[in-house]
Amino acid sequence: xxxxxxxxxxxxxxxxxxxxxxxxxxxxxxxxxxxxxxxxxxxxxxxxxxxxxxxxxxxxxxxxxxxxxxxxxxxxxxxxxxxxxxxxxxxxxxxxxxxxxxxxxxxxxxxxxxxxxxxxxxxxxxxxxxxxxxxxxxxxxxxxxxxxxxxxxxxxxxxxxxxxxxxxxxxxxxxxxxxxxxxxxxxxxxxxxxxxxxxxxxxxxxxxxxxxxxxxxxxxxxxxxxxxxxxxxxxxxxxxxxxxxxxxxxxxxxxxxxxxxxxxxxxxxxxxxxxxxxxxxxxxxxxxxxxxxxxxxxxxxxxxxxxxxxxxxxxxxxxxxxxxxxxxxxxxxxxxxxxxxxxxxxxxxxxxxxxxxxxxxxxxxxxxxxxxxxxxxxxxxxxxxxxxxxxxxxxxxxxxxxxxxxxxxxxxxxxxxxxxxxxxxxxxxxxxxxxxxxxxxxxxxxxxxxxxxxxxxxxxxxxxxxxxxx
Amino acid sequence: xxxxxxxxxxxxxxxxxxxxxxxxxxxxxxxxxxxxxxxxxxxxxxxxxxxxxxxxxxxxxxxxxxxxxxxxxxxxxxxxxxxxxxxxxxxxxxxxxxxxxxxxxxxxxxxxxxxxxxxxxxxxxxxxxxxxxxxxxxxxxxxxxxxxxxxxxxxxxxxxxxxxxxxxxxxxxxxxxxxxxxxxxxxxxxxxxxxxxxxxxxxxxxxxxxxxxxxxxxxxxxxxxxxxxxxxxxxxxxxxxxxxxxxxxxxxxx
Amino acid sequence: xxxxxxxxxxxxxxxxxxxxxxxxxxxxxxxxxxxxxxxxxxxxxxxxxxxxxxxxxxxxxxxxxxxxxxxxxxxxxxxxxxxxxxxxxxxxxxxxxxxxxxxxxxxxxxxxxxxxxxxxxxxxxxxxxxxxxxxxxxxxxxxxxxxxxxxxxxxxxxxxxxxxxxxxxxxxxxxxxxxxxxxxxxxxxxxxxxxxxxxxxxxxxxxxxxxxxxxxxxxxxxxx
Ligand code: SF4
Numbered sequence: 001x002x003x004x005x006x007x008x009x010x011x012x013x014x015x016x017x018x019x020x021x022x023x024x025x026x027x028x029x030x031x032x033x034x035x036x037x038x039x040x041x042x043x044x045x046x047x048x049x050x051x052x053x054x055x056x057x058x059x060x061x062x063x064x065x066x067x068x069x070x071x072x073x074x075x076x077x078x079x080x081x082x083x084x085x086x087x088x089x090x091x092x093x094x095x096x097x098x099x100x101x102x103x104x105x106x107x108x109x110x111x112x113x114x115x116x117x118x119x120x121x122x123x124x125x126x127x128x129x130x131x132x133x134x135x136x137x138x139x140x141x142x143x144x145x146x147x148x149x150x151x152x153x154x155x156x157x158x159x160x161x162x163x164x165x166x167x168x169x170x171x172x173x174x175x176x177x178x179x180x181x182x183x184x185x186x187x188x189x190x191x192x193x194x195x196x197x198x199x200x201x202x203x204x205x206x207x208x209x210x211x212x213x214x215x216x217x218x219x220x221x222x223x224x225x226x227x228x229x230x231x232x233x234x235x236x237x238x239x240x241x242x243x244x245x246x247x248x249x250x251x252x253x254x255x256x257x258x259x260x261x262x263x264x265x266x267x268x269x270x271x272x273x274x275x276x277x278x279x280x281x282x283x284x285x286x287x288x289x290x291x292x293x294x295x296x297x298x299x300x301x302x303x304x305x306x307x308x309x310x311x312x313x314x315x316x317x318x319x320x321x322x323x324x325x326x327x328x329x330x331x332x333x334x335x336x337x338x339x340x341x342x343x344x345x346x347x348x349x350x351x352x353x354x355x356x357x358x359x360x361x362x363x364x365x366x367x368x369x370x371x372x373x374x375x376x377x378x379x380x381x382x383x384x385x386x387x388x389x390x391x392x393x394x395x396x397x398x399x400x401x402x403x404x405x406x407x408x409x410x411x412x413x414x415x416x417x418x419x420x421x422x423x424x425x426x427x428x429x430x431x432x433x434x435x436x437x438x439x440x441x442x443x444x445x446x447x448x449x450x451x452x453x454x455x456x457x458x459x460x461x462x463x464x465x466x467x468x469x470x
Numbered sequence: 471x472x473x474x475x476x477x478x479x480x481x482x483x484x485x486x487x488x489x490x491x492x493x494x495x496x497x498x499x500x501x502x503x504x505x506x507x508x509x510x511x512x513x514x515x516x517x518x519x520x521x522x523x524x525x526x527x528x529x530x531x532x533x534x535x536x537x538x539x540x541x542x543x544x545x546x547x548x549x550x551x552x553x554x555x556x557x558x559x560x561x562x563x564x565x566x567x568x569x570x571x572x573x574x575x576x577x578x579x580x581x582x583x584x585x586x587x588x589x590x591x592x593x594x595x596x597x598x599x600x601x602x603x604x605x606x607x608x609x610x611x612x613x614x615x616x617x618x619x620x621x622x623x624x625x626x627x628x629x630x631x632x633x634x635x636x637x638x639x640x641x642x643x644x645x646x647x648x649x650x651x652x653x654x655x656x657x658x659x660x661x662x663x664x665x666x667x668x669x670x671x672x673x674x675x676x677x678x679x680x681x682x683x684x685x686x687x688x689x690x691x692x693x694x695x696x697x698x699x700x701x702x703x704x705x706x707x708x709x710x711x712x713x714x715x716x717x718x719x720x721x722x723x724x
Numbered sequence: 725x726x727x728x729x730x731x732x733x734x735x736x737x738x739x740x741x742x743x744x745x746x747x748x749x750x751x752x753x754x755x756x757x758x759x760x761x762x763x764x765x766x767x768x769x770x771x772x773x774x775x776x777x778x779x780x781x782x783x784x785x786x787x788x789x790x791x792x793x794x795x796x797x798x799x800x801x802x803x804x805x806x807x808x809x810x811x812x813x814x815x816x817x818x819x820x821x822x823x824x825x826x827x828x829x830x831x832x833x834x835x836x837x838x839x840x841x842x843x844x845x846x847x848x849x850x851x852x853x854x855x856x857x858x859x860x861x862x863x864x865x866x867x868x869x870x871x872x873x874x875x876x877x878x879x880x881x882x883x884x885x886x887x888x889x890x891x892x893x894x895x896x897x898x899x900x901x902x903x904x905x906x907x908x909x910x911x912x913x914x915x916x917x918x919x920x921x922x923x924x925x926x927x928x929x930x931x932x933x934x935x936x937x938x939x940x941x942x943x944x945x946x947x948x
Contacts, residue, residue: 006657013661021921028922052747059744062736081729133928134919152919160920181917181925188929193838209904219872219915219930226868226907227830237732244900245749248891259918262768263855263890266930267910274906279867280830281906291732299739320644324661358655360648360662361522363615377563383524410520414528417483418535420512427487443656447663448691451488458481458490462509467479467497469511470539 005331005354012329018154019324022146025153026316026323032260033314033368050253051372053246054308057238061298064207064240065289071210075272077285085115088290092117092199092232093124095286099230101126101197105188107214107221108132109201110148110311111234111290113333114346117199128199129191131220133184140167146327148334149258149313154326188220198224198282202235203310204250205287208243210271212287215255217265225270231282233270237289238298238307250310253370257312293346296394302381303395306341308371315365315375321358330355337365341378349386350397356382427457471545471582471591476506478546478580480536482553483515484683485712492683492712496549496584499718503592507547512539518556521564523650530564533557537573545591546581549714550682551613552649554583559616583613585681585713589622598630600720605635606675606708608666608689610682611644623681623713630720638669647688663692671697671705678708679716686710753892754854761853761886762938768856772913773926774934783937784814787845787878790935791821796842796876798822802866807847807880826870837869843876844931850885851936852893852910858936859893860909868907877914877931883940 003011012018037043057064069079082088096104104121106112106128118128118139130139134152138145140163145151152160161175164183171183200221204213212233214221225231241250255261274281298304316322316336327335332343332352340355349356356379359365365375385393386401416423431453444450456464463469477500481493497507514535521529536557540546548554558581565574588594607627614620627635646652646662667689670678678693680686690710697707711719756764766776779786791799802808803825815823824841826833849861858879862868871877887893890910894900899908915930926932 009655009657013657025922049747049749053749056744056747059741062733062740065733065736081732083728083731087728131929132919133917137919150919150922153922155920157921177920177923178925180920181928185928189838192929193834209900211904211908217915218917218928220928222868222872222909223929226872227834237736242746243749244904245751245891245895248752248889248894249749251890263857263910263912265772265911265913265916267857267912269904269908270906271904271908272906275864277864278862278906279826279828279864280869281867289732291728291735295732295735298736301741304741320646320662321655321658324658324665357651358658360611360644360646360651360655360659362611362644362648364611364642364644367615380522380524383522384526385524387524388527406523410523410525410528413520414525414531417514417517417532420514420535420539423514424511427483431487443653444691446656447660447695448688449694451687451691453487454490456490458486458493459509459511461490461494462479462481462497463511465494465497467501467507467509470478470508 008329008331009325012325017156018326021154021156022326023323025150029150029259029317033257033317036256036260036262046249046253047370047372049249050310050370051308053241053250054310054371057241058298058304058307060242061237061240064242065237067207068205068210068240071207072287075210077210077272077287080286080288082288082290083292085290085292088115088234088288088292089117089120091288092234093121093126095230095232096121096126096197099196101230103127103129103191103195104197104199105129105131105191105195105224105228107198107200107216107224108135108151109199109234110333111201111236112199113145114292115234115290117234131188131191131224133181133218136184136188137163144328144333146335147313147316148311154328192223192227195228197230197232198228199232199234200225202233202239203254204247205235205240206244206247207240211244212270213247214268214270215251215264215266216268219266222266222268225268226281228282230284230286232286232288234288234290237291237294254310254312257314257368257370297345299394303345303378305373306345306378308373309338309342310371312370314368314370318364318368320360320362320364330358337375337379341375341382344382345395348396349382350400353382353386353397353401356386424459428460431455431457473592474505474545476508476544478540478542478544479507479509480513480516480540480546480548480553481509482548482550482683484687485549488687489683489712492714493549495712495718496547496714498722499588499714500547502722503594510539516553516556518553518560519649521556521560526564530568533561533564534570537570537577540577541573543576544580545587546577547584547587548581549584549712550684551583551610551617551619552682552684554581555612555616557581583617583619583622583681585622585626586617586619589625594626596629596717596721598632598720599723600630600632602632603634603677604675605633605677605679605716606670606673607635607637608645608670608678608680608685609641610680610685613681614642626713626717636673636675638666638673640665640669645685645688647684649684652688660692663688664696667692667696670708674705675708677716678710679713681713683712686712751891751895752889754888756853756888758883761888762883764853765851765856765886768854769913769936770856772856774856774913774936776936776938779937779939782814783880783939784811785816786937787935788816788821790878791843791876794876794933796821798824798841799843799845800824800826800837800841800870800874801845802826802870804865805847807845811845826867830867830869837873841874843878844870844874845878845880846871848879848881850887850893851881852888852890853886854889855912857890857910857912860911861905862907862909863905871909871911872930875927875932876935877933878935878937880937880939883938
């Protein structure tokens with residue numbers, strides 16, 4: 001049982017070590033992104049283009065999905081559709097069973113996290129091995145990623161060294177990063193050498209050519225998609241783009257926003273299984289297209305902008321809340337601002353509406369998002385729908401966050417502020433009776449001294465200084 | 471925007487009740503520049519607290535009050551980027567599709583944040599009468615992002631000859647106020663405020679200024695708790711002032 | 725319920741947003757001279773620890789020296805390619821560094837490839853100056869794993885095939901029209917990870933070192 005959000009927040013804020021690790025990484029990523037976009041004009045042009053390309057794809061989503069399917073099939077890729085995570089999991093299991101695979105090697109895939117695929121497969125007797133270094137470290141401790149592109153940032157090298165020592169006593173203890181990496185390489189090589197099946201996510205699926213594009217730095221993604229007999233790609237239905245020539249602007253936005261890299265080490269464009277005469281590559285490639293709530297989001301003219309997301313992580317890197325809590329406190333697969341927008345839509349406001357409150361609406365996320373998702377506006381919209389339903393909206397759990405006390409407070413507030421004479425009377429009275437003002441104002445004064453009401457309000461001062469009152 | 475003959479002044483509810491001296495200082499500054507300053511007594515709150523909490527209907531009712539109070543076609547000067555942003559950027563959305571849409575859009579066009587008004591519209595060039603002083607400037611998120619007026623506050627301070635102005639480490643980061651956020655997520659807010667307060671203390675500045683009273687309340691209160699002894703060494707606690715107060719103090723003949 | 729595909733598509737079509745024109749996407753490219761393209765390519769690749777050397781016909785000798793310095797005992801290559809032929813003809817010492825023609829499907833040489841191969845050689849379609857990327861286009865003759873599994877990877881690049889941007893590359897070469905291979909690739913430097921404390925470590929899964937042998941020709945002779 002995961003504790004409630006406020007408890008998780010307390011725990012996260014109380015963990016100095018994790019906070020230090022996360023803060024250090026976020027500061028680094030923010031700086032790298034900043035350096036990667038030296039030209040503000042170019043950035044503005046690119047973000048606009050990114051938004052339009054993704055927006056176009058979403059506006060034509062059903063047609064593009066069909067085009068993608070056609071072209072994938074023409075390339076020999078088998079296409080499957082799943083409405084829910086459970087359907088997606090079952091599809092993957094069936095493919096693996098057909099090949100008699102009891103082991104599947106995995107490249108990094110947030111969609112597979114969303115599906116809870118690893119635990120599902122394990123229960124079915126199939127071992128899923130994460131091969132991305134960060135994910136590999138986490139899997140050893142049965143932990144979830146705390147960041148969508150840098151999953152193990154909450155861990156420092158000492159913790160990782162200790163974890164390796166506990167799991168792989170045959171290797172000498174080291175806290176050296178190159179040394180730790182070398183251990184991981186050796187262990188995983190064994191898996192790569194023998195696994196029948198590999199699984200990956202997809203960064204962009206190109207409808208025009210039936211191509212699955214994956215970006216990565218390590219090479220594990222290439223190994224998972226090349227070395228085994230069968231490659232399964234799991235992909236949210238929103239990941240499709242219309243044209244191949246739209247890849248370059250999106251790629252540069254993605255990698256520069258994410259890690260400040262002009263490009264990742266590998267850009268892997270897969271357009272089919274092994275062809276006649278080729279010496280390697282999987283014999284079968286499967287594409288699993290997962291809906292899992294996306295088509296519902298797609299139907300909302302405002303909220304559908306959520307689906308433009310290219311999962312760069314910049315919004316969390318720049319988020320003052322995320323950079324203090326880290327991803328685990330959110331309790332969801334997608335943390336940070338995009339998590340606060342996406343997760344309540346996927347899982348319902350009744351379950352996760354509070355994530356939309358975990359933002360000061362400072363606007364940093366919206367400012368950096370490479371596809372210009374108006375994240376603060378969406379957070380606010382979800383707050384509004386949490387307390388009161390909205391006509392035509394299909395967000396699940398509307399109105400579920402309404403609390404009688406809050407209702408009362410806001411009704412009183414409206415009352416006072418909608419009648420200027422009442423407002424003046426009360427503020428005047430308040431300032432005169434300020435000695436009655438409590439020194440403790442709930443949560444505010446736990447860490448701050450209480451604000452003091454002024455002896456005379458500005459309304460009064462303005463009058464007495466002769467400013468016209470109209 | 472040309473220099474107008476008259477302007478409205480929207481004091482904001484926070485300044486009205488807690489920092490009226492800042493509002494008064496701003497109005498005096500404007501009046502001294504030969505502008506008639508009208509302070510409608512019918513004004514209350516911009517509505518942002520309810521709006522950001524998702525109580526749109528309540529926010530709309532209160533916002534409508536401001537549409538009534540500031541109905542003439544003259545600029546509305548607001549000594550808060552946050553409230554200015556609410557009126558300029560959010561009102562048109564809040565009233566979209568309602569009978570008040572046009573009025574809201576008209577008001578939005580007339581709203582100007584105070585430092586932006588002074589620096590850009592008036593191109594105000596003050597004479598600094600104060601003693602040398604080190605000031606740390608905290609820019610609110612609304613000033614930086616929603617309103618895009620962060621340069622104005624910086625410019626104004628730079629025009630005061632005897633000021634040394636610095637910004638704290640992680641200057642771009644939110645102080646944790648966020649209106650009702652500070653009450654709804656007190657622990658996260660406190661963690662943000664604590665970091666900001668420490669960064670401010672580390673500058674060694676004598677005065678902390680901002681264009682937003684909300685940030686000042688949050689930071690002032692946090693600084694007081696973190697540093698109860700105002701004269702603590704090596705980094706004494708800075709005095710906390712709205713930028714309008716500082717500008718007025720240093721430029722009027724006493 | 726039984727057909728997820730139909731259900732998803734019909735949900736997506738139920739509230740279909742208005743059609744939009746394909747957004748403008750002018751080809752992003754730079755008018756750099758061949759020299760400039762080469763020097764930018766070198767710089768960008770060097771920034772991610774890729775090594776670039778300029779070579780002529782003698783490139784197998786340069787490769788030999790590079791491998792020697794790294795203690796490699798063998799080199800796997802694609803024998804049916806032109807490069808493979810040139811390599812065989814000019815290889816100085818097959819005792820010191822054994823040439824391993826890669827002819828078998830991965831199923832039968834998996835162990836050899838993963839455990840006993842020190843270096844791999846491939847060609848490439850060209851390169852991208854802006855980002856220092858190599859464009860690989862694996863084929864029947866030159867399989868995908870050659871550029872991935874061995875710890876050292878060497879690539880021969882003809883300088884005239886360097887273009888300014890990826891966008892220019894795929895449009896100028898009409899990738900859509902000619903059809904993509906099973907696995908088109910951009911490679912920019914050796915394999916790396918920053919997953920531990922955001923500190924770069926090289927050779928996580930793929931090659932630890934990448935060498936690009938640039939053959940100059942035509943207008944570039946003697947330049948750069
Ligand atoms: S919402 Fe924007 S910034 Fe956040 S991960 Fe998605 S694309 Fe990146």
